[in-house]
Amino acid sequence: MKPVVTASDTIYNGRIFDIRTDSIREGDIEYKREIVIHKGSAVVVPVFDDGTVALVRQYRHAAKEFLLEIPAGTLNAGEDPKLGAIRELEEEIGVTAENIEKLTEFYVSPGFLTEKMHVFLATGLIDVGQKLEADELLTVERHSFDELNKMIRNGEITDAKTMLGIMLAEEKFRSIAR
Numbered sequence: 001m002k003p004v005v006t007a008s009d010t011i012y013n014g015r016i017f018d019i020r021t022d023s024i025r026e027g028d029i030e031y032k033r034e035i036v037i038h039k040g041s042a043v044v045v046p047v048f049d050d051g052t053v054a055l056v057r058q059y060r061h062a063a064k065e066f067l068l069e070i071p072a073g074t075l076n077a078g079e080d081p082k083l084g085a086i087r088e089l090e091e092e093i094g095v096t097a098e099n100i101e102k103l104t105e106f107y108v109s110p111g112f113l114t115e116k117m118h119v120f121l122a123t124g125l126i127d128v129g130q131k132l133e134a135d136e137l138l139t140v141e142r143h144s145f146d147e148l149n150k151m152i153r154n155g156e157i158t159d160a161k162t163m164l165g166i167m168l169a170e171e172k173f174r175s176i177a178r
Contacts, residue, residue, distance in 0.1 A: 016074055038115035042084030043072040043161050045169035046093050046122045051144055051177070053166065054093045058138035068141065069159045070166070072117070081118035089122055091131045093140055098124025103168040117161055121169045145170040
């Protein structure tokens with residue numbers, strides 16, 4: 001039998017996420033959980049015809065580091081994840097894609113966060129110029145899958161969505177490139 005939420009209280013409303021506390025009853029046990037409410041994210045692995053992948057390097061204040069990541073962004077309320085991936089691809093990398101294919105979706109940290117990331121592979125890329133938001137301060141880098149796998153192994157890439165996205169995109173891209 002599923003646990004029952006007996007009370008829920010929103011304690012913070014933010015631009016990107018909200019926070020609430022839930023009181024939960026599971027059988028005879030009652031407990032509280034703090035939950036971060038997030039609309040979800042679109043994540044996209046842009047692979048050019050030459051087999052290189054475009055990533056963005058940007059400062060992530062929570063990590064206090066410049067991280068190399070695949071393009072990603074928060075979904076707008078009710079936004080289709082594929083449309084979010086198309087938007088992020090154009091904003092951050094400055095390309096559109098002839099083909100966008102969903103690779104997977106996953107919860108980032110389901111113990112306290114509702115965010116689900118939707119990961120896509122983008123191929124048939126066409127340059128249209130970046131459309132960065134005012135607070136998007138990033139540089140674009142292109143690397144081969146071999147270089148990226150080496151960067152993951154030696155700790156140069158530490159972002160989980162990027163690691164997973166590269167792994168799944170490489171397998172799919174190599175199968176369609178044959």
